[in-house]
Amino acid sequence: MRNRASLFYTGSLAMVLSAIVCVADAQAAFEIDPVHSSFIFRIQHLGVSYAYGRFNESSGSFFLDAADPSKNRVEIEVKTDSIDTANEARDKHLKSPEFFDTAQFPVMTFKSTSFKKKDDSHFEVAGDLTIRGITRPVTTTAELAGLGKGMKGETRAGLEAVFTIDRRDFGMDAMVGPIGAEVRITVSLEGIAK
Numbered sequence: 001m002r003n004r005a006s007l008f009y010t011g012s013l014a015m016v017l018s019a020i021v022c023v024a025d026a027q028a029a030f031e032i033d034p035v036h037s038s039f040i041f042r043i044q045h046l047g048v049s050y051a052y053g054r055f056n057e058s059s060g061s062f063f064l065d066a067a068d069p070s071k072n073r074v075e076i077e078v079k080t081d082s083i084d085t086a087n088e089a090r091d092k093h094l095k096s097p098e099f100f101d102t103a104q105f106p107v108m109t110f111k112s113t114s115f116k117k118k119d120d121s122h123f124e125v126a127g128d129l130t131i132r133g134i135t136r137p138v139t140t141t142a143e144l145a146g147l148g149k150g151m152k153g154e155t156r157a158g159l160e161a162v163f164t165i166d167r168r169d170f171g172m173d174a175m176v177g178p179i180g181a182e183v184r185i186t187v188s189l190e191g192i193a194k
Contacts, residue, residue, distance in 0.1 A: 026066035030157050030191025032076070034058045038188040039078055043167075044180030053094075057082035062159060062191055064144075069123060072115035074142075074159065076187070077107050098174040105132045110187075113137075120144075125161065131170040138163055145188070155193035162186045 039055040060076035081102040083094050095102040112127035121144040129138045145158035164184050168176065 027064065027071075028155065028157070029063045029194045030061060031194055032058060032060045032062070033156070033190045033192050036190035038186065040186040040188075042184040042186075044182070046178055047180075051085065053083060053085035055079065055082045056084050060189075061194075062157075062189060064157060069115050069117040072112075072123065074110070074112045074125070074127070074189070076110045076189070078109070080106060080108055099172050101132055108132075110138070115142075129165070132172065134170045136165070136169050138165065150192065156190060157193070158188070158190045160186070160188045 034057065037058055039058060040052065041054070042050050042052050045051045055078045057079040058076060060074070062074035063072060065071040080100040081095060083091055083100065083102075085091055085094065094100055097104070100108075108129070108131040110127050110129050112125055114124075114126045116124040118124055118141065123142045123144070124139065125142045126137065126139045128135050130136075140161045140163035142159050142161040145160050147155070147157045150156045162184065164182050166181050167173070167183050168181050173181075
């Protein structure tokens, strides 16, 4: 997976952004394409398997600066009511006050606070994750999955990150034991240059 970016481009991030985005400073702002972005979570069930789910509605943006990656940033908003675990009864329970309490907290957000370049396609990203009105710091590695042109000639870019949280840190301590406390989250973003 770490080598996937090489399928999309060769050379440095600066060269690629300069060539594709065609701006002097190799900077580009991208609006998240919700149809081609994914927010997936995994949690242990009964200590014997993993259950998966996703959120289907999102918005946000990210900014890439090849010359100065410290200026990179990402902001994401996800509608909690769009949770989808392929089971209507379970989704209803997860929307209740025991878990996401979607009536009171209709969105969860992530806002980056720093980007540090690790190599041409990976960054250490720190930011604030807010769920149920509770904000906690998160640090993860984000991969620049690719840069290229869309079917209508628009410039697109993708970022992906995987990290783990303890749901109890966000006020969701119901059923800990039968259901795991740790939740692995995969965020895969595809953005369209503004």
